[in-house]
Amino acid sequence: MADRAGTAGADNARGRARRTHAPDPASEPLVRLDGIVKRFGDSTALDRLTLDIYPGEFFALLGPSGCGKSTLLRLLAGFETPSEGRVLLAGDDIGHVPPYRRPVNMMFQSYALFPHLTVAEMLALVKLEEFARRKPDRLSGGERQRVALARSLAKRPKVLLLDEPLAALDKKLRQRTQYELMDLQERLGTTFVIVTHDQEEAMTVADRIAVMSRGRLVQVGAPSEVYEQPNSRYVAEFVGDVNLVEGRLASSGPAGSVIESRAGRLASTQQVDAVPGATVWMALRPEKLRLAAGPPGDAGENCARGTVLDIGYLGSLSVYQVALDNGTVMRAAVANATRLIEQPIGRDDRVWLSWTSQAGVVLTR
Numbered sequence: 201m202a203d204r205a206g207t208a209g210a211d212n213a214r215g216r217a218r219r220t221h222a223p224d225p226a227s228e229p230l231v232r233l234d235g236i237v238k239r240f241g242d243s244t245a246l247d248r249l250t251l252d253i254y255p256g257e258f259f260a261l262l263g264p265s266g267c268g269k270s271t272l273l274r275l276l277a278g279f280e281t282p283s284e285g286r287v288l289l290a291g292d293d294i295g296h297v298p299p300y301r302r303p304v305n306m307m308f309q310s311y312a313l314f315p316h317l318t319v320a321e322m323l324a325l326v327k328l329e330e331f332a333r334r335k336p337d338r339l340s341g342g343e344r345q346r347v348a349l350a351r352s353l354a355k356r357p358k359v360l361l362l363d364e365p366l367a368a369l370d371k372k373l374r375q376r377t378q379y380e381l382m383d384l385q386e387r388l389g390t391t392f393v394i395v396t397h398d399q400e401e402a403m404t405v406a407d408r409i410a411v412m413s414r415g416r417l418v419q420v421g422a423p424s425e426v427y428e429q430p431n432s433r434y435v436a437e438f439v440g441d442v443n444l445v446e447g448r449l450a451s452s453g454p455a456g457s458v459i460e461s462r463a464g465r466l467a468s469t470q471q472v473d474a475v476p477g478a479t480v481w482m483a484l485r486p487e488k489l490r491l492a493a494g495p496p497g498d499a500g501e502n503c504a505r506g507t508v509l510d511i512g513y514l515g516s517l518s519v520y521q522v523a524l525d526n527g528t529v530m531r532a533a534v535a536n537a538t539r540l541i542e543q544p545i546g547r548d549d550r551v552w553l554s555w556t557s558q559a560g561v562v563l564t565r
């Protein structure tokens with residue numbers, strides 16, 4: 201992708217020392233999807249989709265149900281052939297190579313197990329040595345999942361495809377298994393492509409995420425890029441919670457932009473690629489808003505007055521729904537850094553929301 205330069209920095213931002221197999225921007229892509237179209241009768245499941253995946257990447261396909269994630273995976277596995285376009289693996293066109301001749305394997309959502317699995321090395325890899333003699337029906341959901349994983353890795357594929365592998369697990373087990381998957385992928389150095397509709401899962405496990413909508417890629421980037429620099433309202437809303445404030449672009453230049461909106465004048469340090477007068481949206485994540493009983497120091501712009509409608513207590517943070525005096529509602533997340541049970545700001549209180557000129561992203565679509 202054109203903006204892969206941002207990936208390494210974004211990885212560092214994740215504050216982890218993992219990623220010994222982090223994609224090397226100079227390397228050749230392992231998987232290249234080139235102008236892929238997939239039609240089923242009259243409907244188009246994949247629409248001119250172009251994507252590179254690099255050796256050793258943990259890549260996530262994220263999108264709502266029906267957007268074409270499984271179809272894309274099945275094309276990589278060889279269970280579907282493209283209507284148009286090419287599927288390349290290490291530079292070779294594999295569009296018409298049958299699944300069993302591809303160095304690619306798919307772990308299915310269902311637990312299709314061989315009853316006589318004896319791949320001890322693979323079992324050790326997924327921490328299941330002690331289960332080697334057990335029958336599949338004596339395994340828990342999570343254990344079956346790991347056996348299925350071991351099985352799909354037994355032939356040492358170059359690419360492992362995972363279609364919603366953790367969907368059947370409860371939340372705690374799912375989170376644990378996510379970290380195990382990351383650990384396994386890192387130790388093997390195998391390229392993993394995972395399909396999920398769960399944005400937290402994609403953000404947790406993946407080096408890069410492709411956000412899909414209706415058979416197309418809307419944005420491809422590191423989790424932090426997709427979250428902090430969404431390229432559209434669609435991505436901003438699909439990945440995390442966001443306040444979208446609609447307005448008109450008053451001016452834009454290298455020093456930043458100004459938007460006139462119902463929430464007043466909004467100033468951003470971002471230069472916006474649109475003509476003055478164009479409709480734009482300021483995307484503000486709830487955790488980037490400041491909530492206070494009084495007005496901010498500079499109340500001229502980037503602030504709005506309102507009344508607390510509701511407070512959602514989530515333990516680690518509280519989400520304040522604030523009905524602005526202009527009639528719109530915004531959500532502000534406040535970290536519960538102390539153990540105070542009494543909230544200093546309560547329901548029906550008059551409050552001010554404010555944010556810095558770097559807090560939001562101005563979107564043109």
Ligand SMILES: Nc1ncnc2c1ncn2[C@@H]1O[C@H](COP(=O)(O)OP(=O)(O)O)[C@@H](O)[C@H]1O
Nearest residue numbers: 240244245263264265266267268269270271272
């Ligand atoms: N074998 C098929 N025949 C007809 N339509 C299909 C077939 N497979 C998928 N589709 C359609 O293609 C679209 C994408 O499906 P899919 O890739 O399964 O989405 P996702 O995995 O993102 O939920 C859907 O509209 C689905 O109904």
Ligand SMILES: [Mg+2]
Nearest residue numbers: 269270271395
């Ligand atoms: Mg699917």
